[in-house]
Amino acid sequence: MRVALAQINTTVGDIWGNVEKAVDTLENVVSSGADIVAFPELTITGYPPEDLLLRPDFIEDNLKALEEFAARVPEGVVAAVGFVDLAGDLYNSCALVSGGRVLHRYHKHYLPNYGVFDENRYFREGEGAFVLRTDGALVGVSVCEDIWYPGGPAREQALAGAGVLLNISASPYSRQKGVFRERMLGVRASDYGCYVLFCNLVGGQDELVFDGHSVAIDPGGRLLARAKQFQEDLLLVELHPEEALIHRLHDPRPRKESPSKSLQIVDAEFRREDSTPPEPYEHRIEPLLPEEGEVFDALVLGLRDYFRKNGFSRAVLGLSGGIDSSLSAVVAARALGPENVTGVLLPSRYTSKGSNTDALALAKNLGIDVQEIAIEPAFGAYREMLEGAFKGLPEDVAEENIQSRIRGNVLMALSNKFGWIVLSTGNKSEMSVGYSTLYGDSAGGFAVIKDVPKTLVYRICRHINEREGREIVPDSVLTKEPSAELRADQRDTDSLPPYDVLDPILEAYIEEDKGVGEIVASGYDEEDVRRVVRLVDAAEYKRRQVPIGIKVTSRAFGRDRRMPITNRYRERRPKL
């Protein structure tokens, strides 16, 4: 039995475009001799469609598109394609299609409603498992979250004798999640003595990147094949269902448990004469990227897809000579092509000479266009305009922010005039503690590295230089002390702990939801921890107004971490 895992890049809402892409893939696959071809979860609507699912016209169009797709599936091949079924209520579904007909509509059982997921908002939970019977082999099909439950429909299917468990997914990326997923799937395969085939979505959708990384696992739990990360791919796997039987005979754990009696059997026929006969097949195992490369590729794909899927082509960003705008520019040049990126130097009276030199060197290394617009005239004008209102008061953060907002205004003016999208360049550490200016450096259409902690920003830049074997990010950017340069002799460490102390505190508080006491107990200075926690809490209102950016950690701001702005929960107070 030959199965194709079609890891395609769908677009939310682009119902007809998604179907066209699936049909194109199908034609390739059929000629490769596949019996089954699997597409990612919600193939037809894209994932996640969010509140489009509350629109009757959208649901209807998706159902029509399924019919159109089904009409293109020849006899002898089964396609597993994700769609939204309307059967009294709405279901996240997988259609099994063959010979122009929908053989079965499977309704996802387990609806994730945590982290970035809101599936209980839209769907009813499905009931009843089924297996596909083909040439005497039983294939269990499930959708994404279903396989994350040890007691879910995949178990039912395995107990009923399925030798192959196929799962269509839209599992979003976060750091090292692919490894975690492979491990889980390996355990499912060996627990049940089944092949496990996992077909994941690839592509960027707003804050999320789906990393592809589809895999096939053998009944012993060993990796059989792995598709590319962060790219469209078609993974062909050759299965021998009798392998599953051999494992079943040697590891009879499934025998001790009874399958549910209501399991439905859906028959499908494979007709080999219509396709190239299968040949002995060398399985492809793509290498895994190192962590820095993985995050970098996620950023590139996320940014590229945001532009492509929204019809944008050119980007503009401020280049300060610092590490954050440097990495953002590198990502942009890679994602959009250097010819589509303009860097703008926006020097003020506080900008060091080194900053300008570094920014120019970076632009040269990347081959991107550069402009320089000094912000002094506007700064002078604002001071004049505010002279009356600010009379007798010392300079403070107000004047610092004015400079940052002038930069935001200039970049937005270029955006409005030329149709370029402004990229904002703040990292997660800054975003966490509010070390940024609303409508200033945070202004833009997309915040490229907003979920990348500062220490990881450094690691990724070094990784890029190593990988390219030359200096892309200038060495002086990597070694100089970080500064916002909004007043004389300013340093980030004037108001923040050093980043190698800050980042672990932030990770404990934000990603792990630990309290002050616990963080201090793990070895951090109490004063530092309290200060950081206060800053994080107080910056929530800022985070609500910044552009979206790509989730790369286990807990990104946005749809992943949903904190109230109005929130009086602080340290524990004495009792009444």
Next chain:
Amino acid sequence: MRVALAQINTTVGDIWGNVEKAVDTLENVVSSGADIVAFPELTITGYPPEDLLLRPDFIEDNLKALEEFAARVPEGVVAAVGFVDLAGDLYNSCALVSGGRVLHRYHKHYLPNYGVFDENRYFREGEGAFVLRTDGALVGVSVCEDIWYPGGPAREQALAGAGVLLNISASPYSRQKGVFRERMLGVRASDYGCYVLFCNLVGGQDELVFDGHSVAIDPGGRLLARAKQFQEDLLLVELHPEEALIHRLHDPRPRKESPSKSLQIVDAEFRREDSTPPEPYEHRIEPLLPEEGEVFDALVLGLRDYFRKNGFSRAVLGLSGGIDSSLSAVVAARALGPENVTGVLLPSRYTSKGSNTDALALAKNLGIDVQEIAIEPAFGAYREMLEGAFKGLPEDVAEENIQSRIRGNVLMALSNKFGWIVLSTGNKSEMSVGYSTLYGDSAGGFAVIKDVPKTLVYRICRHINEREGREIVPDSVLTKEPSAELRADQRDTDSLPPYDVLDPILEAYIEEDKGVGEIVASGYDEEDVRRVVRLVDAAEYKRRQVPIGIKVTSRAFGRDRRMPITNRYRERRPKL
């Protein structure tokens, strides 16, 4: 039996403050002779606590606070108080407390996960109904969503003979929802032949306003008592459980159905000797506000609580002489006191004389402070700075937006210097079609009228003038044609249909999720509808970066309408 519905204004996260408030209320209530006192849903944590519920320290503190609260409840009185129970898993719960002990912990059965609600993200569904037995009467207690289900725990309790159904709620406000709620509760009461007592939260929490409006309904479905809308209140009701029996004997519908056998009975004793004996009681029925007054009061409460609960006191906003900034200023003056509001006139070369006069008249009517800062110097500076980049190109929206962003920058500078919070003043119609400048007029900490459609803005302003019996919003503001004044002779209708056409189209598309075809069929010009729908879709990225503001319609942007930015769903395309 005397029951007190304690409609208090809790604060999210302020665990100890909420308990103090409940204890203070309890002391008043006991002296009034109440047997039962009910507090709103999640009294202790505030509602909705969002991802604070993922923090173990927060859950623990809430449990400690429940113990502290319980210690203050005397013998002979039962308090129903909302908290988060941790019993293997997390539950949205109501504790029945008496004589220093928790008699029972009820776990909410039905978790809303639609609209603004995300309760499946945090809680497990409760199981098993119970009734409180007191002096021979049975009282069923449930939490919020439970009573919205005709077949939920309230039905179980009624079938088991409960004559009183008490529901503690956090039901957020939207236009006319209070009337809808009263009708539903009236039908529950008459369906079951029970008293229905509904105790709702009051207060603002970020985007949400809880409107109070607690009610008591008699077993015939008639309104017995109604608490104030948008204010803290304590509603005392005197019940005669034998009334319920009389209704039960005359309308024996509940007799035809069997209660579940597992219903738990929790005994509680009322000791009248500890409290003032009940007297014949005249029930209070607060009048309902007219729609315009209701929305206005929601805005005032929402803004006031956002400031108070976040520790802010003063606001600043730009006064353009238009109707939106006028209404925003009226709300601010009412919510914060005129002495805490500064209006800033920010005239440009395009500002008409009438605009300045109108803005000054409004400020005078309200008694708020006024400043004037002309934006020409900065506009000139930007033009000079951008001369090279813009060489040879005609003026367009870029220059318009620069002006708007200068205003945003000036207001933010005042905010940074003086600690004032900037109020942005865009209405829902503008927010829908993207007729605003990001980081310009949309800049601020709170967007007062962002969910108020333009036609309703007019109605509310007229209502205020009528109610006050004098001109608060100057008449010329109400009658002149709306304009952004960002170029010569600009009018809103240059780029938008008139508001009395635009608003119904927006309501159909945004609040009702109707498609183009359906909207056209209801009598609108197809060209208009297509254009409006395109504008709404294209403005999603802007709406993600604007400040929060108060939900007053059935579908507000924000946590209520969650659309992807990347969304290629447009009009229906021909089939493949």
